[in-house]
Amino acid sequence: MHFVEAKGILSSNNGMNLYRGCTHGCIYCDSRSKCYGFTHDFEDIEVKANAPQLLEKALKSKRKKCMIGTGAMCDPYLHAEEKLKLTRRCLELIDKYEYGVAIQTKSTRILRDMDLLESINSKAKAVVQMTMTTYDETLCKILEPHVSTTRERFEALMQLKKVGIPTVVWLTPILPFINDTKENIEGILNYCVEAGVKGIICFNMGLTLRDGDREYFYQALDKSFPEMKKKYIEIYGNAYELLSPNNDMLMEIFRKKCAENGIISDANECFQYLHAFPEKYMQMSFVDNLQ
Numbered sequence: 392m393h394f395v396e397a398k399g400i401l402s403s404n405n406g407m408n409l410y411r412g413c414t415h416g417c418i419y420c421d422s423r424s425k426c427y428g429f430t431h432d433f434e435d436i437e438v439k440a441n442a443p444q445l446l447e448k449a450l451k452s453k454r455k456k457c458m459i460g461t462g463a464m465c466d467p468y469l470h471a472e473e474k475l476k477l478t479r480r481c482l483e484l485i486d487k488y489e490y491g492v493a494i495q496t497k498s499t500r501i502l503r504d505m506d507l508l509e510s511i512n513s514k515a516k517a518v519v520q521m522t523m524t525t526y527d528e529t530l531c532k533i534l535e536p537h538v539s540t541t542r543e544r545f546e547a548l549m550q551l552k553k554v555g556i557p558t559v560v561w562l563t564p565i566l567p568f569i570n571d572t573k574e575n576i577e578g579i580l581n582y583c584v585e586a587g588v589k590g591i592i593c594f595n596m597g598l599t600l601r602d603g604d605r606e607y608f609y610q611a612l613d614k615s616f617p618e619m620k621k622k623y624i625e626i627y628g629n630a631y632e633l634l635s636p637n638n639d640m641l642m643e644i645f646r647k648k649c650a651e652n653g654i655i656s657d658a659n660e661c662f663q664y665l666h667a668f669p670e671k672y673m674q675m676s677f678v679d680n681l682q
C-alpha cells in the first residue's frame with residue numbers, strides 16, 4: 392500500500408475511485424488490464440490520501456445536486472478500508488452536503504456504513520450495487536478468493552432491504568465452462584428475487600479479456616482448472632469477448648425471471664436509475680430557493 396496526492400477526484404460523470412488496485416484476488420478482474428496504465432503491482436494499493444478534501448471542494452462548487460458514484464474500477468471496501476476509512480469519510484461528506492450515492496462492491500464491509508447510507512437515502516438517494524457471479528460457495532471461493540462469498544453478499548442485500556436501501560446486482564462475468572450453468576444463474580436470480588433488488592445488470596453470459604487481465608486469468612485456470620486454458624485458447628483465441636455457448640439459454644432464463652418479478656433487466660435502464668437524482672428532492676430545493 393502506498394499513498395499519493397491526487398489532482399482531482401470526480402470524473403465528468405461524477406464517479407470517483409478512492410483506491411487503485413485491489414486485494415480481493417478475483418481471477419477475472421478487468422481492472423488488471425494493461426490499458427489502465429498501472430505502474431505498480433495491482434495488489435500494492437494506491438491510496439488517494441487527499442480524496443476527502445478534493446471531494447468536499449468539488450461538492451461545494453457544484454451548481455446542482457447529483458448522484459456520486461464509486462466502485463466502477465476499484466472496490467471502495469478493500470481490506471485497507473477497515474483501517475483507513477477513506478470511503479466512510481467520503482460518505483460523510485456526501486451525507487453532509489445532501490448528495491446521492493451509487494456505490495458498487497463485493498464486500499460486506501459496506502454494512503459498517505449502514506448508518507450513513509440510511510441517512511443519505513433519507514435525504515436524497517443511496518443505491519448499493521453488489522456483484523454476484525457464483526452461487527456455489529466452494530467455487531466462489533476459487534474465483535473470488537479474498538472477498539465475501541455470494542451467500543454473504545446476499546445476506547448483506549437482505550439487511551439493506553430491511554432498512555429500505557435500494558439495491559442493484561451485477562450478474563457478470565459468467566465464465567464459460569465454469570459457472571455458465573442453469574443452476575448457477577437460477578441460484579443467483581433466486582437470491583435477487585428474495586432480496587427485492589431493483590435491477591440486475593447483465594450484458595451477456597460470458598467475460599471479457601484484455602492484455603494483462605488475460606495472463607492472470609490463464610494462470611488461475613492452470614492452478615484450479617487443469618486443461619481449461621487450452622480449451623479457452625482453442626475456442627476463443629485472443630478474442631476480447633468470450634461468450635458462453637449457453638448464452639442464449641441463460642439470457643432467456645434471466646429475462647424471464649426479471650419480467651416475472653418486476654426487476655429491471657435492461658442495462659441502460661439500470662444505469663439511468665443509478666444516475667437519476669430524485670426529482671422530489673430537486674423540487675424541494677427549488678421551492679426553498681424561492682423562499
